[in-house]
Amino acid sequence: MNDIDAWVWWLVAAAALGIPLVVTAMPEFGMFAVGGVAAAVTAGLGFGVVVQVLVFVVVSVALIAVVRPIANRHRAQRPQLATGIDALKGKQALVLERVDGSGGRIKLAGEVWSARSLDAGRAYEVGQEVDVVDIEGATAIVI
Template identity: 35%
Template sequence: MDDLWQWLGDHQWAGWLGAAIALGVVELVSLDLVFAMLAVGALVGMVSSALGAAFVVSFLLAVGASAATLLLLRPPLIKRLHGGPELTMSHAKLVGSQGVATMRISGLEVGQVRLAGELWSASPYDDTLSIEPGETVEVLEIRGATAYVHPIPRLDP
């Protein structure tokens, strides 16, 4: 056992490397980026130890690096991982787009419109309107598989 302590005293960097690897493995299980930040601190301790620093100096550098990464690096990483762009589903992307009525659409009869190359069942957003085939419409809402549309007025010369 004394030989182990003697070897670790002469090769402190190996102890720090072992700690960094162990902390990295624990991070793979926890996935909360705390142990990864501690592993970074252990790597800093390893580098300082390999450069000949005393154990106390390596320990203080490792604690400082761990604290710095936990306080400065982890919060923006967590925010970025849990955030992200607002995802709009395929049907929500159609709101605001224009299409062409392919069948008569009125408050009493569901018709069809061609939107982004696909046929959709459609109803007028305003139940009192009637939209004839060939008219250009704008999608104001999607409910289920039905697009609620409003005709776009034409400027005839």
Template identity: 40%
Template sequence: MEWLGDHLWAAWLVLAVALGAAEMLSLDLILLMLAVGALVGALVAVAGLPVVLQVLLAAGGATAMLALVRPNLIRRLHSGPELITGHNKLVGQQGVVTEQLSAHTTGRVKVGGEVWSAAPYDETLTIAPGAVVEVFAIRGATAYVHPVGELL
């Protein structure tokens, strides 16, 4: 028992390693934060401070890690690029008119390597074949497009 009193830092270090190893099984980042708290306890023990202070600082370090660091890590791990699937991925892309479009006749555009039935987004427009258009919306199987302005 006297050895433990003289080498309490080693007990804290063993606890930190055990919690770190257990984290490999859970992957929740909770045990890792507790392991950091145990490392704080080990550092305080190395400084020779009383056991009560070691426990309080270790608990405070673990609590601070759980409250301040873990939420940011979880948010960063779970976020990623926004994935747009289906026909919505065509909105904003440019295409070429293959059949004339007007408010009264649905034409065709080639967008993203596919041919879509299309209508002008602005119903007052007529868009000739060969015009470059941008897809503003897709409703059902019809792409609503608007001509891309040309720079002069």
């Protein structure tokens, strides 16, 4: 196997490692594929098999050691932008019809919502501002 054949084999190995990345969505395979490309470049520059394998191992392990913890940290973070009903929690609303434990109407984010108070014994009169603490179905829970 001469130097040109070596870099071709490394690229084939990188492509083969890229296939499970797409199929399984495991980023480690992508990191191994990048190690294969680095080894192909090393082979193309004329270095021996031992150096090629060493470059493959070092680049792959370095990527896993550095990129994987960063990816896990980003995956664990909550999204910065709240959407849907999560964006409505904590907003203020205007009472349109008396709101108590059994129901009522509020104007929330420009729309009319059915609402009920969190504390069943508490009532809010027309014109009062209330805070939305939760959304259950199409009903806002307010305090």
